Amino acid sequence: MQSFTTASAAWGRRIACVACLLIAFILTMGSSTTAEAKMNIQEVTSPGGIKAWLVESRQVPLIAMRFAFAGGAVHDADGKEGIAHFVSGMLDEGAGDLKSVDFQERQEELAARMSFEAGRDMFTGNFQTLTRNANEATELLHLALTKPRFDAGAVDRVKKQILTGLKFDQNDPRRVASKEWFKLAFKGHPYARPVKGTMSSVATIKREDLSDFVSKVFTRDTLKVAVVGDIDAKTLGPMLDKVFGDLPTSSKLRTIAEAKPPAGPQRKVIEMNVPQSVAVFGHGGFKRKDKDFVSSYVLNYILGGGGFNSRLTEEVREKRGLAYSVYSYLSPYRHAAIYAGNVATENKSMTRSLEVIEDELERMADKGPSAEELKNAKQYLTGSYPLRFDTSSKIASQLMWIQIEDLGIDYIDTRNSKIEAVTLQDIRRVAKRLLKADGLIVTIVGKHKGVANKPKKG
Amino acid sequence: MILEQILSPSIWRTGLFAFCAIAAAMTLSLPSDSALAASAVSHFKLKNGMEVVVIPDHRAPVVTHMVWYRVGAADEKRGVSGIAHFLEHLMFKGTKKIAPGEFSKIVARNGGEDNAFTGQDATSYFQRVAKDRLPLVMEMEADRMVNLRLLEKDVLTERKVILEERRSRVENDPSNILSEQMTAALYQSHPYGTPILGWEHEMRILDRKAATDFYERYYAPNNAILVVAGDVTANEVKKLAHETYGKLKPRIERVRAARPKEPPHRAPIRINLEDPRAGRATVQRSYLAPSYTSAEPGEAEALDLMVKILASGSTSQIYKRLVVEQKKAASAGGWFSGSGLDSGSLGVYAVASDGVDIADVEEALDKALADFIEKGATQKDLDRARNSYIASHIYGGDNQVRLARRYGWGLVNGRTIADIEGWPARLEKVTLEDIKRVAKKYFDPAQSVTGVLRPVEKKNVDAKKAGHEDRKS
Numbered sequence: 001m002q003s004f005t006t007a008s009a010a011w012g013r014r015i016a017c018v019a020c021l022l023i024a025f026i027l028t029m030g031s032s033t034t035a036e037a038k039m040n041i042q043e044v045t046s047p048g049g050i051k052a053w054l055v056e057s058r059q060v061p062l063i064a065m066r067f068a069f070a071g072g073a074v075h076d077a078d079g080k081e082g083i084a085h086f087v088s089g090m091l092d093e094g095a096g097d098l099k100s101v102d103f104q105e106r107q108e109e110l111a112a113r114m115s116f117e118a119g120r121d122m123f124t125g126n127f128q129t130l131t132r133n134a135n136e137a138t139e140l141l142h143l144a145l146t147k148p149r150f151d152a153g154a155v156d157r158v159k160k161q162i163l164t165g166l167k168f169d170q171n172d173p174r175r176v177a178s179k180e181w182f183k184l185a186f187k188g189h190p191y192a193r194p195v196k197g198t199m200s201s202v203a204t205i206k207r208e209d210l211s212d213f214v215s216k217v218f219t220r221d222t223l224k225v226a227v228v229g230d231i232d233a234k235t236l237g238p239m240l241d242k243v244f245g246d247l248p249t250s251s252k253l254r255t256i257a258e259a260k261p262p263a264g265p266q267r268k269v270i271e272m273n274v275p276q277s278v279a280v281f282g283h284g285g286f287k288r289k290d291k292d293f294v295s296s297y298v299l300n301y302i303l304g305g306g307g308f309n310s311r312l313t314e315e316v317r318e319k320r321g322l323a324y325s326v327y328s329y330l331s332p333y334r335h336a337a338i339y340a341g342n343v344a345t346e347n348k349s350m351t352r353s354l355e356v357i358e359d360e361l362e363r364m365a366d367k368g369p370s371a372e373e374l375k376n377a378k379q380y381l382t383g384s385y386p387l388r389f390d391t392s393s394k395i396a397s398q399l400m401w402i403q404i405e406d407l408g409i410d411y412i413d414t415r416n417s418k419i420e421a422v423t424l425q426d427i428r429r430v431a432k433r434l435l436k437a438d439g440l441i442v443t444i445v446g447k448h449k450g451v452a453n454k455p456k457k458g
Numbered sequence: 459m460i461l462e463q464i465l466s467p468s469i470w471r472t473g474l475f476a477f478c479a480i481a482a483a484m485t486l487s488l489p490s491d492s493a494l495a496a497s498a499v500s501h502f503k504l505k506n507g508m509e510v511v512v513i514p515d516h517r518a519p520v521v522t523h524m525v526w527y528r529v530g531a532a533d534e535k536r537g538v539s540g541i542a543h544f545l546e547h548l549m550f551k552g553t554k555k556i557a558p559g560e561f562s563k564i565v566a567r568n569g570g571e572d573n574a575f576t577g578q579d580a581t582s583y584f585q586r587v588a589k590d591r592l593p594l595v596m597e598m599e600a601d602r603m604v605n606l607r608l609l610e611k612d613v614l615t616e617r618k619v620i621l622e623e624r625r626s627r628v629e630n631d632p633s634n635i636l637s638e639q640m641t642a643a644l645y646q647s648h649p650y651g652t653p654i655l656g657w658e659h660e661m662r663i664l665d666r667k668a669a670t671d672f673y674e675r676y677y678a679p680n681n682a683i684l685v686v687a688g689d690v691t692a693n694e695v696k697k698l699a700h701e702t703y704g705k706l707k708p709r710i711e712r713v714r715a716a717r718p719k720e721p722p723h724r725a726p727i728r729i730n731l732e733d734p735r736a737g738r739a740t741v742q743r744s745y746l747a748p749s750y751t752s753a754e755p756g757e758a759e760a761l762d763l764m765v766k767i768l769a770s771g772s773t774s775q776i777y778k779r780l781v782v783e784q785k786k787a788a789s790a791g792g793w794f795s796g797s798g799l800d801s802g803s804l805g806v807y808a809v810a811s812d813g814v815d816i817a818d819v820e821e822a823l824d825k826a827l828a829d830f831i832e833k834g835a836t837q838k839d840l841d842r843a844r845n846s847y848i849a850s851h852i853y854g855g856d857n858q859v860r861l862a863r864r865y866g867w868g869l870v871n872g873r874t875i876a877d878i879e880g881w882p883a884r885l886e887k888v889t890l891e892d893i894k895r896v897a898k899k900y901f902d903p904a905q906s907v908t909g910v911l912r913p914v915e916k917k918n919v920d921a922k923k924a925g926h927e928d929r930k931s
């Protein structure tokens with residue numbers, strides 16, 4: 001929350017956008033472990049029937065918990081987009097008898113940390129407490145989830161903050177490019193709507209909308225919980241009942257249709273007076289359960305997901321100096337999947353950058369990667385796996401996502417062998433199936449004088 | 459609470475750059491994560507003068523390996539701003555043994571991740587790898603400490619990249635343009651006023667020779683600190699360090715020169731920036747303050763706690779008053795940045811609520827400050843703030859990268875291990891009187907720069923268009 005420390009902050013050479021990190025996260029979530037990194041995951045069922053995965057880790061006197069409900073921005077009522085996100089900002093604004101300031105002071109006294117995030121499909125929570133304060137801190141979490149107050153003053157304040165944030169976002173070329181991309185790719189589907197809503201939709205959201213979302217989404221039937229840290233199964237059981245036991249047993253979620261981005265090419269330029277343009281490019285992808293998902297994940301690492309080891313960075317940044325940041329990712333949602341990417345470059349270089357990107361997609365679709373590239377990718381993806389398990393919160397996150405994606409409690413032990421099993425043949429076939437250089441949906445935000453407003457082909 | 463979004467494009471912009479976000483966090487109170495590791499940390503020197511710190515953490519079979527150089531952007535000669543950061547990029551361009559661009563690829567092929575960053579006072583390179591790959595990264599890092607080989611064409615291509623980086627971070631974001639202007643005004647003589655990335659016109663002429671000169675002057679074992687955290691013992695690291703870094707010859711006289719000192723500031727400075735991309739009107743004010751290294755004993759600790767009470771988060775006085783009670787601001791807060799070698803800074807900010815004149819917001823902010831200076835904090839406030847910092851230790855102990863950074867950052871800025879580890883104990887000594895005293899002393903208008911950023915809608919057809927589309931959707 002230190003916005004203005006940037007002036008004195010250091011500058012990293014590497015970049016990794018937030019989206020990238022999230023995606024990397026989902027995709028590498030289960031990523032396995034080396035033989036040495038075995039961890040003991042216990043499946044705990046509380047006396048009241050709440051299930052959680054637990055990894056005991058006693059070295060640091062804290063407990064990290066991550067949990068998720070199946071229901072996110074896709075379930076926002078029509079015309080009231082942004083409800084889920086609004087709720088995520090309201091849960092520490094007062095609950096039970098504690099008004100917002102009291103709640104937050106209490107939280108600070110206990111040094112408890114809680115945050116919530118509304119995604120398109122999921123609503124997730126992140127909670128940490130010192131072991132010694134676990135009783136009181138989990139009581140606060142229980143209140144936040146079951147008795148949020150939604151006091152008028154707090155609702156107004158948070159609404160104002162969201163609107164201010166949206167106002168800033170309107171001038172942020174990255175956000176505008178991404179928002180416009182989803183509009184084009186998912187026209188008519190809830191995925192087309194921005195998770196944070198719009199200025200006009202957020203303005204109409206009322207207290208009842210927030211409570212309604214909570215009662216529909218915060219339910220035991222879709223709950224997934226992961227706990228890591230200084231606690232054993234016996235202690236965890238009653239704690240789960242205390243936090244989640246009061247929630248309704250079943251959710252009331254509307255059915256969401258499956259969606260698929262239309263075939264491109266499509267290109268939209270949004271004029272903004274900035275020296276550097278930002279483009280989002282992409283098309284449909286594979287869902288997590290697709291038989292080719294793992295191959296496509298390895299493929300994306302080689303093409304645009306692997307930072308300095310990816311072809312896009314090599315061609316756009318390292319060879320040509322066109323951009324500081326260029327990458328691609330796979331996002332498998334519940335009801336759709338995309339392959340997309342992002343590049344930022346001075347206005348006059350955007351045409352060239354997009355050409356280079358399209359050429360790389362085409363080259364990969366035609367010929368696939370080399371045996372060497374595949375080998376290198378496997379070495380990184382399998383070898384770096386333990387890096388995702390070196391803090392309690394990171395472990396908890398991995399365990400939560402494995403549950404959400406229903407990959408199985410042994411996934412951590414089998415994931416590397418799935419990656420090892422990808423052959424050059426697989427990946428060539430999958431490259432052809434996935435990549436459509438002439439079918440990209442592209443949104444460009446910047447000054448478009450000098451930016452050719454046409455796709456290369458089509 | 460939705461502070462993150464509000465805290466304006468700048469926080470998200472840094473959020474866009476993962477490591478930069480880490481670096482920003484680092485400028486907060488520096489030594490807070492040391493408690494858990496305190497007893498286990500080893501510290502020794504190689505014969506060539508290179509310092510070594512080892513922080514054991516055996517929970518996962520991974521290690522974090524960092525090399526910190528005692529040099530940063532503030533050590534650049536005038537006219538070549540950005541060279542420290544540019545060189546940091548060029549350090550990935552190869553040596554006799556490693557082809558251009560291969561460094562990161564080798565790390566990745568070994569299942570590792572690497573990165574680097576540049577600050578005003580320090581430059582750091584790091585890798586995270588499985589523990590059995592530690593010898594490899596130590597050998598590679600030792601190699602590029604003295605054997606960097608730069609090709610003209612790689613230098614020119616990378617210069618385009620840093621200019622794009624500047625466009626991403628600064629030119630595309632008015633709040634960062636304002637920050638850059640304010641920092642330049644806050645330091646009238648000291649080089650902290652020059653941006654780490656460099657001024658664009660100077661970046662454009664940075665070349666191979668400037669990079670090589672800087673490299674040869676400052677990159678040497680006797681100007682570096684090795685920090686290894688993770689699943690290793692001090693003896694293992696000692697042995698490996700002797701076999702790698704230990705073989706390098708020290709270069710003579712690597713100590714950086716003292717930087718020009720700030721003259722006394724006589725009057726407040728104001729900067730008004732109008733930019734159609736600004737979103738909402740914002741006011742921020744920076745004050746010169748000491749850093750942990752330059753402060754009188756206990757002052758920096760008091761400043762950290764004072765700012766926590768006054769301006770950090772939704773329980774702070776400024777937030778409660780301007781945002782919750784008066785509703786004049788959509789967001790408000792402040793910071794103390796105490797990690798610099800020569801100076802720190804202190805500041806407050808507020809983002810105007812829709813329809814509220816930014817002048818009103820500034821007045822309310824001034825009033826809140828004046829009241830705080832007069833009345834100070836309560837014991838309950840102080841206890842809560844202290845508690846919160848002490849807890850952040852324990853949370854920090856869960857993360858070996860944070861621990862490693864903590865020690866590297868502290869040592870490179872002239873702190874000792876004892877200083878770093880004694881931080882919680884020193885927090886305990888801060889009294890309510892100290893809080894009041896540092897508030898009065900350092901919220902000195904004559905030492906301040908106030909920046910006001912106003913969106914100027916009518917001049918920007920484009921922003922209006924974007925807004926319009928949004929309303930339709």
